Amino acid sequence: NAGVTQTPKFQVLKTGQSMTLQCAQDMNHEYMSWYRQDPGMGLRLIHYSVGAGITDQGEVPNGYNVSRSTTEDFPLRLLSAAPSQTSVYFCASSSTGAPGVTQYFGPGTRLLVL
């Protein structure tokens, strides 16, 4: 049971380039989320999904797209990278939307946009 996996671990992009951050979970979780972690700001929610085919915006969605075609995968797309998107990105999943349920986090992707 691998849990939540993310690829790549580290990426350098030039301004204007596009890329997709991959996230997969093997726990059959319905809920998946993307967060970004910036110094002094904790984690902020980018997008989330409550099931295959259903996504919604979080606190900081601008510049990012998501889709959820399967229960297992929840990729995050940067269409035109900007230096402000330099951050560490975490994917998370949980079995339900109940308020006390545990979220499981992946190891993160460190992104540097030059």
Added chain:
Amino acid sequence: GDSVTQMEGPVTLSEEAFLTINCTYTATGYPSLFWYVQYPGEGLQLLLKATKADDKGSNKGFEATYRKETTSFHLEKGSVQVSDSAVYFCALSLRGFQKLVFGTGTRLLVSP
């Protein structure tokens, strides 16, 4: 809006010292409360949680009690170890939503 406030770090302690990391929250509803820990180079792991007032979450010697009257969820450990060095995040989740609201994190450094 809903928010979590944590004490500024870093917190620097010697091994076997007592640890307190303060956390207070503001929420429009009745949240569940969490402490997550991030070890160097790793993702976040759930440390403990509490879902209703006066509940005490505990794990690995850490404890936190959900205090509704003071809107707090302070993290404590009686005797820290070098291996506890990490960043600790307090977070809340509101009823009906799975989205977490995080504090800014508190870095703990424990020296031998």
